Amino acid sequence: MADKQDPRSPVTRFLGALGNGTQIGDIWTKLSHGFTATLMEGQDKQISYEDSHGGIGIRIESLNKSFNGNQVLKEINLEILPGETFSLIGPSGTGKSVLLKHIVKLLEPDSGKIFIDGHDIHSQESSPRNYRYSMVFQSSALFNSLTVGENVGLWLREKRVCGEKQIRQIIREKLSLVGLDGKEEMRTSELSGGMRKRVAIARSLAMNPDLILYDEPTAELDPVTSDELARVIINLKEKVRLTTVIVSHDLNFALYLSDRVGMMHDGQIVEIGTPQQIKQSQNPIVRNFIYTTTKGIKGEDN
Amino acid sequence: MRLISIVGQKLLNTAQAAGEMLALFVETLYFIKEAPRNLPSITRHMSDIGIGTLPVAMLLALFVGMVLSLQTGSELALYGTQEAIGSIVGLSMVRELGPMMTSLLVAGRIGSAMAAEVGAMKVYEEIDALRTLEINPVRYLAMPRLIACVFAVPALVVFADMVGIAGGGMIAAVNPQINVPFNVYYDNMVRSLDYMEVLKGLMKSFVFGGIIAQVGCYVGFKTTGGARGIGESTTRSVVISFVLIMIANYFLTRFMM
Numbered sequence: 355m356a357d358k359q360d361p362r363s364p365v366t367r368f369l370g371a372l373g374n375g376t377q378i379g380d381i382w383t384k385l386s387h388g389f390t391a392t393l394m395e396g397q398d399k400q401i402s403y404e405d406s407h408g409g410i411g412i413r414i415e416s417l418n419k420s421f422n423g424n425q426v427l428k429e430i431n432l433e434i435l436p437g438e439t440f441s442l443i444g445p446s447g448t449g450k451s452v453l454l455k456h457i458v459k460l461l462e463p464d465s466g467k468i469f470i471d472g473h474d475i476h477s478q479e480s481s482p483r484n485y486r487y488s489m490v491f492q493s494s495a496l497f498n499s500l501t502v503g504e505n506v507g508l509w510l511r512e513k514r515v516c517g518e519k520q521i522r523q524i525i526r527e528k529l530s531l532v533g534l535d536g537k538e539e540m541r542t543s544e545l546s547g548g549m550r551k552r553v554a555i556a557r558s559l560a561m562n563p564d565l566i567l568y569d570e571p572t573a574e575l576d577p578v579t580s581d582e583l584a585r586v587i588i589n590l591k592e593k594v595r596l597t598t599v600i601v602s603h604d605l606n607f608a609l610y611l612s613d614r615v616g617m618m619h620d621g622q623i624v625e626i627g628t629p630q631q632i633k634q635s636q637n638p639i640v641r642n643f644i645y646t647t648t649k650g651i652k653g654e655d656n
Numbered sequence: 657m658r659l660i661s662i663v664g665q666k667l668l669n670t671a672q673a674a675g676e677m678l679a680l681f682v683e684t685l686y687f688i689k690e691a692p693r694n695l696p697s698i699t700r701h702m703s704d705i706g707i708g709t710l711p712v713a714m715l716l717a718l719f720v721g722m723v724l725s726l727q728t729g730s731e732l733a734l735y736g737t738q739e740a741i742g743s744i745v746g747l748s749m750v751r752e753l754g755p756m757m758t759s760l761l762v763a764g765r766i767g768s769a770m771a772a773e774v775g776a777m778k779v780y781e782e783i784d785a786l787r788t789l790e791i792n793p794v795r796y797l798a799m800p801r802l803i804a805c806v807f808a809v810p811a812l813v814v815f816a817d818m819v820g821i822a823g824g825g826m827i828a829a830v831n832p833q834i835n836v837p838f839n840v841y842y843d844n845m846v847r848s849l850d851y852m853e854v855l856k857g858l859m860k861s862f863v864f865g866g867i868i869a870q871v872g873c874y875v876g877f878k879t880t881g882g883a884r885g886i887g888e889s890t891t892r893s894v895v896i897s898f899v900l901i902m903i904a905n906y907f908l909t910r911f912m913m
Contacts, residue, residue: 495785
């Protein structure tokens with residue numbers, strides 16, 4: 355069997371290997387995780403790790419967005435309640451991911467407003483924000499130059515949230531929450547698609563967010579892995595009280611997880627309701643979407 | 657009319673790119689104050705640029721020095737003035753060939769890799785992920801690369817100059833047509849080179865290093881369109897770096913005369 359290639363330099367591997375309890379290893383670990391993060395420990399902590407609210411509300415008012423004259427979002431009005439799991443479903447290209455990217459400020463709207471925890475997030479007046487959000491990307495967006503543990507602990511180390519010992523403890527806890535105990539030292543290239551998604555979730559959870567957003571979490575995953583992922587998200591919902599927004603075209607996944615579901619079509623939200631209400635909706639667009647995703651075997655009646 | 661419109665659009669795009677590159681440069685400079693906390697990343701990039709490029713830079717410099725000595729020395733020998741070969745190779749290497757050749761090599765080898773790496777991060781949403789993690793991509797990606805480049809390129813130039821001069825001296829000594837002993841070659845070279853000449857060459861390479869890092873990162877940040885886009889960014893970064901290095905070389909030479 356071919357050896358798995360470790361992209362780290364031989365010096366880094368050697369010094370890393372010393373990291374198990376020796377003083378040289380500890381110094382190297384501190385150096386490689388940010389020199390001054392260690393030196394400035396205790397005097398530069400801008401963020402308290404424990405100040406999560408545990409769920410915040412989102413209100414979207416008359417949101418519009420166009421790309422090169424093509425209007426992708428049309429007068430979107432939506433309210434997501436604190437602690438709620440809300441899914442946006444709909445076919446590809448209806449603006450779901452674009453809407454999500456507005457919520458995390460990766461895109462600016464042409465018009466309209468988004469309020470999170472009562473703050474207009476695109477307002478020019480900078481008011482101090484006392485909530486945190488994180489996003490799990492469709493491609494997982496893990497940093498390939500970092501190990502699993504380093505990916506999960508990136509925010510903690512960059513923001514100097516706490517000491518190295520506590521950071522390692524948090525990394526272990528978050529990986530455990532997503533069922534990846536003891537995988538800290540793995541390279542991201544060694545992970546399967548489902549594991550990458552779970553690492554991305556652990557990285558988001560490491561921020562102790564009030565709001566977590568998932569962009570197509572089941573894309574490129576087989577049904578069994580999708581089901582595992584659904585269970586991970588449901589477990590999180592039980593253990594960590596946060597607001598969850600999921601964008602997906604996987605109807606079953608969305609209905610299984612969500613408190614409420616919104617159906618998007620052609621840049622507009624055409625229906626909002628509980629999973630039961632969505633399933634029984636008489637809206638032809640919703641009915642067509644449900645039919646096309648659950649039609650079963652050709653020739654058999656549903 | 658259509659031609660004017662196309663040329664006008666190209667000019668506007670160039671002006672916009674220049675403005676964006678300048679804005680990126682200013683933002684990168686702003687984050688230099690955060691350099692100590694990115695020390696591991698800076699040293700890693702310096703190692704990639706410096707140690708990774710050193711063998712090929714030295715090999716290139718050796719042969720450039722040898723060719724320079726061979727061609728110039730044989731011409732000088734026709735007039736019996738071949739003893740000046742030490743000064744000519746020394747000045748050429750230190751003033752022009754060392755900084756230019758090394759910078760072009762780094763632009764091709766490292767600048768393109770930077771554009772590809774940052775471009776892949778852009779395409780695969782890693783830069784968006786950095787933003788959602790409240791980490792400024794310019795601080796995390798561009799600043800360490802700029803610092804690494806502006807120090808590693810001059811360091812490489814020092815080695816390239818030394819090896820190029822040594823290669824020139826070797827050919828001057830062993831070629832029967834030139835036949836200048838190494839001690840004569842060395843004395844002439846030392847007599848015509850002063851510290852300011854070396855410093856000017858290093859100043860150039862410092863600027864060229866900055867250009868390579870900035871272009872690589874800028875092109876990477878602007879990458880769109882998947883694998884094809886990454887490939888295009890790689891090519892674009894090399895072309896832009898080469899052009900900017902040539903232009904900067906003229907103006908730096910003019911102002912340091």
